[in-house]
Amino acid sequence: MVADGTLARPFRVGCVDIPNRVVLAPMAGLTSGAYRQHLKAHGVGLTTTEMVSSYGLIYRNVRTDEYLDFTPEERPLAVQLFGDTPEVMARAAEMVLSRPAVPDLIDINMGCPVRKVLKTGAGSALLGDPDRAVAVAASVVQVAAQAGIPVTVKLRTGLRPGERTAVELAPRLEGVGVLGITVHPRAASEHYRGKADHSITAAVAEAVHIPIMASGDISTVASALEVVRSTGAAAVMVARGVAGNPWLVTQLLAGVEADRPALPAVIDDVRLLLGRAVKERGSERAARWLRKLLGWYLRPSGVAASVVETLRNLPDARALDEALDELGRTASE
Numbered sequence: 001m002v003a004d005g006t007l008a009r010p011f012r013v014g015c016v017d018i019p020n021r022v023v024l025a026p027m028a029g030l031t032s033g034a035y036r037q038h039l040k041a042h043g044v045g046l047t048t049t050e051m052v053s054s055y056g057l058i059y060r061n062v063r064t065d066e067y068l069d070f071t072p073e074e075r076p077l078a079v080q081l082f083g084d085t086p087e088v089m090a091r092a093a094e095m096v097l098s099r100p101a102v103p104d105l106i107d108i109n110m111g112c113p114v115r116k117v118l119k120t121g122a123g124s125a126l127l128g129d130p131d132r133a134v135a136v137a138a139s140v141v142q143v144a145a146q147a148g149i150p151v152t153v154k155l156r157t158g159l160r161p162g163e164r165t166a167v168e169l170a171p172r173l174e175g176v177g178v179l180g181i182t183v184h185p186r187a188a189s190e191h192y193r194g195k196a197d198h199s200i201t202a203a204v205a206e207a208v209h210i211p212i213m214a215s216g217d218i219s220t221v222a223s224a225l226e227v228v229r230s231t232g233a234a235a236v237m238v239a240r241g242v243a244g245n246p247w248l249v250t251q252l253l254a255g256v257e258a259d260r261p262a263l264p265a266v267i268d269d270v271r272l273l274l275g276r277a278v279k280e281r282g283s284e285r286a287a288r289w290l291r292k293l294l295g296w297y298l299r300p301s302g303v304a305a306s307v308v309e310t311l312r313n314l315p316d317a318r319a320l321d322e323a324l325d326e327l328g329r330t331a332s333e
């Protein structure tokens with residue numbers, strides 16, 4: 001395969017320079033500061049917070065507030081907000097922008113398919129009410145423009161398979177000043193099942209003049225380059241493809257597939273991430289937080305499910321780190 005540097009080139013969203021075209025997806029429960037720092041070190045050009053509840057901010061929920069914390073090394077960074085009405089989302093945007101550290105971008109979630117979110121009228125529920133979706137975007141743009149911060153929107157295709165709401169909505173969002181759109185081309189009712197239909201990403205890209213970020217099934221260099229080629233997207237967004245495989249980012253930037261590192265190097269990477277998580281949330285919470293990633297990291301490297309299960313049940317980061325160290329040393333022998 002010939003190296004293809006397409007994804008290593010910079011691009012812009014409004015006034016924000018993004019050093020390359022591999023963007024880290026927002027992932028609830030995963031893309032905390034520790035994870036963003038880790039993936040930034042692996043090379044992503046833009047990071048995004050987990051989705052942040054506008055009501056949580058307005059009612060000053062302490063945990064919600066923590067979602068907005070970030071360090072300079074995570075920049076450029078987008079804060080993703082979800083909410084149901086223009087008023088609530090504008091207020092939440094004001095709160096984000098009144099903090100000492102202001103993000104580079106604000107992203108609006110119009111894709112979350114989780115029932116708890118949908119029934120409040122937020123996330124992908126906005127796809128069922130395009131006028132309200134546009135009004136929400138317009139209100140956030142109005143607030144963010146005063147601070148010079150570009151607003152982006154993350155869309156699914158529609159509520160149900162076959163719907164092309166994203167294609168109709170995108171030009172209207174552009175019309176109220178949205179400066180970038182991410183398309184995850186699955187319907188909300190499909191959650192994460194089936195294959196992302198990037199012909200819809202292409203149709204959205206065709207309908208607007210702002211950069212499109214393509215999300216969905218970016219798991220190899222070939223799939224990423226094919227998505228960019230066939231859709232005209234400015235960038236790819238990596239989500240499940242990098243969970244347990246952050247080396248995909250380097251491969252995407254170089255435009256060359258490579259083998260997964262050997263187990264000792266995989267373990268070194270997990271331990272580095274664990275260390276970052278400990279700094280962020282303390283020993284016990286860090287070990288709990290890392291649980292879901294252990295299988296993604298270790299199973300593809302041939303570690304038995306029973307060993308992963310034992311690691312998942314360790315009570316704190318110190319015990320987990322020691323067990324990982326031992327596993328790495330056994331693997332190197």
Ligand SMILES: Cc1cc2nc3c(=O)[nH]c(=O)nc-3n(C[C@H](O)[C@H](O)[C@H](O)COP(=O)(O)O)c2cc1C
Nearest residue numbers: 025026027028050051154184215216217218239240
């Ligand atoms: C665990 C998990 C959490 C997610 N959380 C969010 C979120 O908070 N906001 C959002 O817009 N999308 C969220 N997504 C969707 C991803 O950003 C992405 O669009 C989707 O996973 C498709 O990409 P993939 O097929 O490469 O995984 C989440 C996905 C996963 C797997």
